[in-house]
Amino acid sequence: MRRSSPRPGARFPAPHALSGLAAAAALVLTACGGGGGDDSGQAATAQAAAAPVTTSDAPQLVSGLSQTCSGCGAATSGAYAGTSVGTWGYPNATANAVDVQYSITGVAGKTIAMQLTNLGSAAVSMPTGLSSQVAAEMISPQSLSVVSNEEATQRAIREFNRAGWAQSTPASGAMKNTLAAPAPLAASLGTQGMTEGATRSWYHTDGTSRPATLRKQVTASDGTTVNVWVEVAEASAVTDTMVLDLATTFAGPGLLYDRLVQVGGAVWGANNFSGTLLPSGRPIDIVVLNFNHDAKPYGTVGYFWGVHNFLKTKEANSNEAISLYLDSETLSLGAAAGMQSIKTTMAHEGTHMQNFYRRQVTMGAEYAYDAWLEEMTAMQMEDFLSGIIVSGYSPIGDVRLPDYYRYSDYNCNLLDFTGFGVTCESYAVSGSFGGFLNRQLGVAFLRDLLTRKTVGSKQVLSDAIAAHAGWTFDKAFVNWRATTNSSMPAARTPLDYGYPAWTDGTFTLPAIDPSASKYTTLRKLPATAPASLLGLGSYIAPRSDANGVYSDKVRVPAGVTLSVVVY
Secondary structure, eight states, X not given: OEEEOOOSSSSSOOOOOOOOOOOOOOOOOSSOOSOSOOTTOOOOOOOOOOOOOOTTTOOEEEEOOEEOOSSSSEEETTEEOSSSOEEEEEEOOSSSOEEEEEEEESOTTOOEEEEEEEOSSSOEEOOTTSOSOOOOSSSSOOOOOOOOHHHHHXXXXXXXXXXXXXXXXXXXXXXXXXXXXXXXXXXXXXXTTOOTTOEEEEEOTTSOEEEEEEEEEEEOTTSOEEEEEEEGGGTTTSOHHHHHHHHHHHHSTTSHHHHHHHHHOOSSOOOSOTTTBOOSSOOEEEEEEOSSOOSSSOEEEEEOOGGGGBOTTTOTTOOOSEEEEEEHHHHHHSHHHHHHHHHHHHHHHHHHHHHIIIIIIIIOGGGOOOHHHHHHHHHHHHHHHHHHHSTTOOHIIIIIHHHHHHTTGGGOXXXXXXXXXXXXXXXXXXXXXXXXXXXXXXXXXXXHHHHOOOSSHHHHXXXXXXXXXXXXXXXXXXXXXXHHXXXXXXXXXXXXXXXXXXXXXXXXXXXXXXXXXXHHTTOOOOSSOOSEEOTTOEEEEEEOOBTTEEEEEEEEOTTEEEEEEEO
């Protein structure tokens, strides 16, 4: 599912202006913490006295941090030197909280950040020594609205694509319908044999049946027919030039469809569900409909819904087509940026189409991705393919990472996909992590992730990371959070961190610099310390030195990793 909201810059209207800066406040840790001044004259974060640790329940005390980068600014376990980023850490793999006492010298005038990352799936309480207020760079995050009807529909589609279809196999009886009852459809077995000028109706998620005309028919490199349909009511708004551009971008030699197949295999083919699912050799139908008649672009830009891969004898609301759906108003009202969004959306939705066939239908329902990984892999594919279909645009660098900062997605659970939820923008979280992995591990990693026959979304991702980097999932996740949360400057980023440029044959990715002003003007550190760290959530806070030495004593909950970043 491809979901977009208005964003700043060339692509979207500007958001409401930020109203100002919040005053810096104290961050109090369990005993002694960073504070005082430095010899550069920078203002220091205020330091208040911490509550004493009682002897009856005091956690184990450990001393020092380990260097977590090589050839970097972490000269030793307790000293910074040079100009590159330095990183240190302590992973608490015990069953109890520990107090970590440490100091780092040579940090006068440097940017210092302390991060806690929960590597467990359940929330953990934050250290009691943390004050309710922490230093804030800017105003509190732009709030997210409650889940819209559109997002609820997308969730229903995702859930059907993940598991609902399996209930329709002969052994398990009728399928559970996840959306409204369909409007009547004329009986037809998909679009096989239709030619340009043909008209048929298409069932949409709102329960309506939309007449559309086959405006363009082309043949992909492997002989697959690709049809572009446009809703009859949108005929004048969606021009022939737009239709040709869509068809060429999707099916042109070496372009979107060819690359999809090259990385992840067929989008549809032979299957063992004769009489339930469509057979192999079907056309691919790209259907342009006016999704919600709101007279503006964006919102839900596109979707793939696996229900349409079924015969109508099994699913009455099936369009009996291997199909993806695009919003006509984004195309007709969004100008160049709208076309750009639509083109990359075809890569995104094409990946959902491919995942449905490859993992659910071919491997088996137990191999389906959870929503967070389903969306992450679609955004990863979009990332790799965008460079060949849209010049100078990066969906991760231009959309997902800005949203990560705009909505302050630090304490969001990667595994709990809420879309544009009340507190977390999960597209930004999954997309940014996927963009990091793409640039660290390359297209061979993505191909492995898509095709690896492993049950469990986190496990299949962990195995693919280990196969291509020799890392654990935990290392990849902590390094991504540290890179992103600290706005680590690309020019000084050490190995295994950052969003470096990547070239792998004909696949290229642009570098992303989290310290660029396009991100730092959006970045807002937490205005308050959360009561708990969510599963796979994180917390980031600025620290300061005293006469060139940064010292802290931090209580680290069980399963949480403490990180320090200096640059």
